[in-house]
Amino acid sequence: MPQTKETKKKSTSGAKKTKASESKKMEETPLHEFFLDGLKDMYYAENALVEALKKMEKEATSKELKKAFKDHRSQTEKHYSTLEKVFKSLGEEPEEKKCKAMDGLIKEAEEIIKDTDAGTMTRDAALIIAAQKVEHYEIASYGGLAQLAKTMEHTKAKELLGQILEEEKQTDMLLTEIAENAINNEAEEEE
Ligand SMILES: [Fe+2]
Numbered sequence: 001m002p003q004t005k006e007t008k009k010k011s012t013s014g015a016k017k018t019k020a021s022e023s024k025k026m027e028e029t030p031l032h033e034f035f036l037d038g039l040k041d042m043y044y045a046e047n048a049l050v051e052a053l054k055k056m057e058k059e060a061t062s063k064e065l066k067k068a069f070k071d072h073r074s075q076t077e078k079h080y081s082t083l084e085k086v087f088k089s090l091g092e093e094p095e096e097k098k099c100k101a102m103d104g105l106i107k108e109a110e111e112i113i114k115d116t117d118a119g120t121m122t123r124d125a126a127l128i129i130a131a132q133k134v135e136h137y138e139i140a141s142y143g144g145l146a147q148l149a150k151t152m153e154h155t156k157a158k159e160l161l162g163q164i165l166e167e168e169k170q171t172d173m174l175l176t177e178i179a180e181n182a183i184n185n186e187a188e189e190e191e
């Protein structure tokens with residue numbers, strides 16, 4: 001049957017492909033290049049975020065949110081150096097690559113500061129959402145990168161990226177708690 005032939009043909013070419021990629025160095029594969037690009041993107045993003053969080057801390061109203069931004073900034077600095085370890089584990093030099101998404105998210109936070117009044121809980125409520133958008137971008141990125149590291153058997157990189165991922169998730173939850181426990185209700189009372 002022609003169908004069987006085709007299936008046979010496919011599996012033969014598939015086997016050939018595997019052989020060819022095995023003879024290639026892992027570092028030369030398009031997937032590895034994409035993985036490295038993703039790391040460079042986050043290396044840039046974490047660095048840009050350190051500066052943005054300084055401003056967000058300064059402009060936030062409540063003590064609680066100021067502290068959360070301050071803590072998040074030191075966590076972000078830590079992520080930046082953890083990424084250096086990831087590069088090192090792969091035998092690569094750390095390198096930043098402009099991350100348009102993070103630049104955009106930071107711009108959005110700056111616009112919130114411009115568009116809300118200083119000293120209001122409305123500003124805090126809006127800044128929390130801006131910060132959570134950043135966290136979700138980081139969660140998506142590190143989740144995907146950790147998964148790729150696992151697939152490509154970069155054990156150390158997988159472990160380090162997984163650690164960062166967990167911290168991003170915790171920060172996101174903390175921001176939700178701060179919003180729910182005080183800020184959103186107080187913001188609602190403002191006129
Ligand atoms: Fe981070």
Ligand SMILES: [Fe+2]
Nearest residue numbers: 135138168171
């Ligand atoms: Fe973060």
